[in-house]
Amino acid sequence: MRLHQQGRSLTVETPAKLNLFLELLGRRPDGYHELETLLISVGLYDTLVFTPADSDQIELVWGSRGTGLPADLPVDERNLIIRAARLLRQHTGTNQGAHITLHKRIPVEAGMGGGSSDAAATLVGLNRVWKLGLPMSELHNLAATLGSDVNFFLDSPVAAVGRGRGEQITPVDVRGVLPFVIVKPHSGCSTAAVFRHVQLPSAPKSITTLCSALGTGQTQHVAKLLHNALQAPVVDLNVDVALTLQTLQQQDVLAAGMTGSGSACFGLCRSVRQARTIARRLSSQELGQVFSATSLT
Ligand code: C5P
Secondary structure, eight states, rough: OOOEEETTTEEEEEEEEEEEEEEEEOOOOTSSSEEEEEEEEEEEEEEEEEEESSSSSSEEEETTTTSOOOOTOOTTTTTHHHHHHEEEEEEHHOOOEEEEEEEESSSSSSSSOOHHHHHHHHHHEEEOOOOOOHHHHHHHHHHHOEEEEEEEHHOOOOOOOOOOOOOEEOOOOSSSOOOOEEEESSSSHHHHHHHHOOOOSOOOOHHHHHHHHHHEEEEEEEHHHHHETTHHHHHOOOOOHHHHHHHHHHHTTTEEETTSSSOOEEEEEEHHHHHHHHHHHHHHTTEEEEEEEEBBB
């Protein structure tokens, strides 16, 4: 997460994530799934600009520097930005208002954490512009109530293991950068709908070997260890994801996979140059939104 203060306004750039590993460990009494996942930040950013308001209104508007914004993305309570802002007010008792501009570049319903990243940026941004002075530990408690991925973006590590619902974060060292080509098919996936279709594995895979491979920078080894327990159910539900994975696998990438609950899929590439070349090639194929991006350093 990158912060720049300009006059009364604070600009926050907050990244997307990919899940290189996601295993289901069990179902919980609260309806969530216990999981183990490897999240890695990639250089595709939403930008949020926070300006304290003279009134007590919280106003969210779309910024012109965004791309591919669906017309029906809500600006009310259904949006995690508004929910994060209201939660901060409720928690601290402040009635300050804010004007928030969102330049949206991270695709929605993609499994790339866009909504969660925006929520984390809102907690950090409004804590600063409203001069609330909440410590990170308190922001983390609030983050966990907003969604399972929000805690990851609050700390903004290069990579981390997520446990529990995904909200218990342990940073992981990554040597070098990993180049990706990312394709978000035209259709999206609802996380809740995907989780309703999953079956628990009889022998869950371990995340440990992948963490070691990331630390030693052995990209070819990392490629062999990609895993996502949600991928098979999504491929059954969404023909666009099946087609996207097939197309990526035909591109001489080291490995292809789906991130989170989809629908975005990625190819782990041999070099930044290869990632760019494949992105250019796929951009002309009407598959959806295509990006090349690397992991952060
Ligand atoms: O936490 P988040 O809002 O991202 O989750 C959306 C939905 O995905 C949850 O309501 C739940 O149905 C499902 N989910 C789950 N187990 C998780 C995370 C999410 O079942 N660990």
